[in-house]
Amino acid sequence: xxxxxxxxxxxxxxxxxxxxxxxxxxxxxxxxxxxxxxxxxxxxxxxxxxxxxxxxxxxxxxxxxxxxxxxxxxxxxxxxxxxxxxxxxxxxxxxxxxxxxxxxxxxxxxxxxxxxxxxxxxxxxxxxxxxxxxxxxxxxxxxxxxxxxxxxxxxxxxxxxxxxxxxxxxxxxxxxxxxxxxxxxxxxxxxxxxxxxxxxxxxxxxxxxxxxxxxxxxxxxxxxxxxxxxxxxxxxxxxxxxxxxxxxxxxxxxxxxxxxxxxxxxxxxxxxxxxxxxxxxxxxxxxxxxxxxxxxxxxxxxxxxxxxxxxxxxxxxxxxxxxxxxxxxxxxxxxxxxxxxxxxxxxxxxxxxxxxx
Ligand code: AMP
Numbered sequence: 566x567x568x569x570x571x572x573x574x575x576x577x578x579x580x581x582x583x584x585x586x587x588x589x590x591x592x593x594x595x596x597x598x599x600x601x602x603x604x605x606x607x608x609x610x611x612x613x614x615x616x617x618x619x620x621x622x623x624x625x626x627x628x629x630x631x632x633x634x635x636x637x638x639x640x641x642x643x644x645x646x647x648x649x650x651x652x653x654x655x656x657x658x659x660x661x662x663x664x665x666x667x668x669x670x671x672x673x674x675x676x677x678x679x680x681x682x683x684x685x686x687x688x689x690x691x692x693x694x695x696x697x698x699x700x701x702x703x704x705x706x707x708x709x710x711x712x713x714x715x716x717x718x719x720x721x722x723x724x725x726x727x728x729x730x731x732x733x734x735x736x737x738x739x740x741x742x743x744x745x746x747x748x749x750x751x752x753x754x755x756x757x758x759x760x761x762x763x764x765x766x767x768x769x770x771x772x773x774x775x776x777x778x779x780x781x782x783x784x785x786x787x788x789x790x791x792x793x794x795x796x797x798x799x800x801x802x803x804x805x806x807x808x809x810x811x812x813x814x815x816x817x818x819x820x821x822x823x824x825x826x827x828x829x830x831x832x833x834x835x836x837x838x839x840x841x842x843x844x845x846x847x848x849x850x851x852x853x854x855x856x857x858x859x860x861x862x863x864x865x866x867x868x869x870x871x872x873x874x875x876x877x878x879x880x881x882x883x884x885x886x887x888x889x890x891x892x893x894x895x896x897x898x899x900x901x902x903x904x905x906x907x908x909x910x911x912x913x914x915x916x917x918x919x920x921x922x
Contacts, residue, residue, distance in 0.1 A: 567620040567657075567763070569635050571595030574614070576634030576656070578649075580607025581642030582902040582912065583837050586845070587640055590610045590853035596861070601630045608903045609640070610850040622648045622652055622710055631655040638815060640836055642668045643715050659763075659814040664835035667811065671713050671744055681810055683803045683830045686755050686822075687747040694735040700745040701725055707748040712740045722780060724748070749829055751822035755793045758841040759803040760855040760865055761813045768855070770848055770869045772797045773877070775820075775840045781910065785840045785877040787847070787870060792823050800828040809834065816841070816856040843877040843917045844868070846898045851877065872919040880914040883907050891916050 569575075575591050577584045578600030583774050588598040588609055597614040601606060610616040615633070619626035621644045631637060631652035636657055667677050689700040690713070701708060706728065712721035714833065722766065723730060723738045725745070735743075755772040773785035774793050788794070804819040818838035819882045821828040841852035849860075850866025858865055885907065891899050901914040
């Protein structure tokens with residue numbers, strides 16, 4: 566295991582709130598961060614020592630960036646993998662690019678998980694519009710169409726609830742290769758968030774119960790309830806075997822539906838995750854700090870939950886306008902991401918409330 570001394574520079578691909586919270590955790594441990602992101606509202610740059618604004622496939626800019634960093638990580642999984650391969654000659658990149666490749670392709674991701682014994686909802690690939698009716702027929706109605714690439718927060722998705730919804734569905738979903746996935750009658754959603762060190766040590770945070778509204782995470786709650794708690798061990802085993810098969814280093818998230826057939830795998834995120842934001846105040850070591858520890862070769866910190874009850878609420882669009890009211894609550898820890906515009910559906914911040922008996 567190679568230890569990167571405090572004072573070294575961590576490169577982060579992606580300039581959003583996850584990069585911002587990673588950079589804050591890195592600063593606490595004495596590291597400097599260099600953010601690399603295309604033009605946009607790069608809120609991570611506000612808290613970083615250096616930043617490069619360039620496209621993810623700009624080979625020359627990536628090379629200069631890599632040469633200025635001691636390790637590189639990412640906070641955004643839709644970074645092109647091929648240009649990134651070229652920087653692995655200059656600098657270690659964690660998590661491994663194989664994890665990015667798998668996570669970027671919904672069909673490959675589910676096949677990978679199934680090859681390791683995991684269960685997923687029934688799905689079928691439609692590479693073009695003519696293949697769509699057969700794909701829908703094979704999984705049945707109701708189902709969800711999801712683009713194979715570049716989908717997040719419910720984007721690139723549409724529901725087929727009745728035969729009439731099929732007309733125009735290809736165009737509505739973005740006119741690109743997609744999967745049709747059976748709609749799961751789940752009782753709860755949860756994620757397994759783990760951290761894996763360079764020598765394969767794995768730690769898990771408690772799984773929160775996650776509520777999504779319109780495809781976007783709304784709240785995460787702990788304790789997660791008996792159903793999630795009973796499915797957590799099998800889901801952990803699954804997530805750990807996926808992480809091990811990828812030779813993973815850093816924080817890894819696997820999202821599950823708690824269904825009558827046990828945990829059904831939904832998707833992986835090869836990065837810190839929104840459903841783990843509660844760990845900043847609610848666990849001994851946050852997902853952000855443990856990610857930094859893992860990629861820098863430091864010992865992992867305890868992932869123990871420190872409160873009896875934890876609730877994380879995402880602040881979306883204009884939700885953060887009530888920041889004065891939130892701050893008046895002694896249980897509340899407010900995080901605002903510094904975004905320029907509070908558009909509908911955009912994550913502007915979050916609040917974590919801790920309750921101790
Ligand atoms: P995803 O982008 O796949 O995480 O989907 C976003 C959200 O849509 C999930 O967290 C669920 O709330 C819902 N969803 C996605 N796939 C399914 C499914 N097969 N059955 C029921 N709900 C789903």
